[in-house]
Amino acid sequence: MTPPTILTIALRGAEIPVLGLGTWQSEGDDAERAVHHALQAGYRHIDTATAYGNESQVGRGLASSGVARGEVFVTTKLPPDRAGRERETLEASLRDLAVDQVDLWLVHWPPNKQATPQTWKQFVALRDEGLTRAIGVSNYSVAQIDELIEATGEAPALNQIPWSPADYDADLVAAHAERGVVLEGYSPFKRTNLDDPTLTAIAQEHGVSTAQVVLRWHIEHGIVVIPKSTTPERIDSNLEAANFTLSEDEVARIDGLSTVL
Template sequence: MPTTTLQLPGGGAFPLVGFGTWQLRGEECYAATLAALEAGYRHLDTATMYRNEDEVGRALRDSMVPREEVFVTTKYNPRSGGDELAILDQSLAALGVEYVDLWLVHAPDRRNEEVWASFVSAQQDGRARDIGVSNFSLRQIDRVSDATGVVPAVNQIEWRPSMYDASLVASHRERGVVLEGYSALRGGSLSDPVVRRIADETGRTPAQVLVRWHVQHGIVVIPRSSQPERVRANADVGGFELSDEQMTALDALGRP
């Protein structure tokens, strides 16, 4: 398990490799999250719309891993129409924590600036150590930044080699925004001939190649699986490196 973290403005140390919980529910979510914590993951990603915050929180408590050692992210969906801060309080109660390390606006909405102002308030009162967005364009990031004077710490977007865009990465970094990718193992990536060739060359799985590619780019990645052996394998990427040639070949998958 790589131990590399990125420092966020609010003081949080953001692990490059985390465990995603999208589409995991009930006991399956609980067991998978517990397996992730036992495997060494120290970054958990959930959301109100995933309807699994209770299970993630229960796994966190039952793992006996100290709360301060685990980076917890949840998200608010502005399209729910609910009050932002009230829903954050519900998330904190479900997770069984006093604060989240990162709270994200799950998707852009016509109320972006208003919602972001509530996020800034939550950071100021300590309920969210850092705040960010998800699925935002650079223009939308700039608009909420200009409206409040607070730049989102993170933008979580769909990301994998076939979506690689060096200029987009650079534009986020110019703004001081950490890029976090989701759905890294989807979109046919696991069966891509280039990914499979590099997996053969390195003696690793295609999933490990994809996770390692994110790590070497300094992009946060949150692979998901309900199977404990895959949960463990997906994070076992600290013992090898992709060569410059292999990284270039993967990057090229995103070029038109």
């Protein structure tokens, strides 16, 4: 079967496929097998982090998949307790992943809960040296993003935050868009009741699963989504979210599941 075409979103410095494979809690050989399987199935975007302890396995899956390095978008992240040791941490990631450059490097959490412009300046410098194509943050508030912009004149290309229908917040989406920051969501399933009646009704209309509806809802909003699975069948079915569309009305009904006041 021909793999589905996955849309990409323009980031400063790169194009990010809107659907990727998450790898938190993908451990040991499972991580390698999941990455290998996903790339063979048609994924072109893998999300890992220094803190996940699986960059070597992700790198092996990448190499054994036979997919050219230039076709795969690889993200990794700086643990907050490595602030001040940015270069050595990124160099270790490159070594473990067995790549010359990553596509996106994120500050995993605000160090000591602070925006930390000193770290952001190092990110800019290492990006300018070519160790990563794009730079961004994760778990940052809009106010913290503004602090980085104020201090350096450079906005993160992307912010990776918890996201799901329950988290839907139009103001937060708009605030990122105004700053040219792409929104990437994490934990789409863990944060969702996959038996929800609205999701079930929409899934039945399309002959798909509620998990696929949740992923497609992210895509319709232009929000990058990175479902994690180490189960080959689920890796395949999650990718199928690239193969159908939701109407504006269906998207609005799912937006209505938000619990954000």
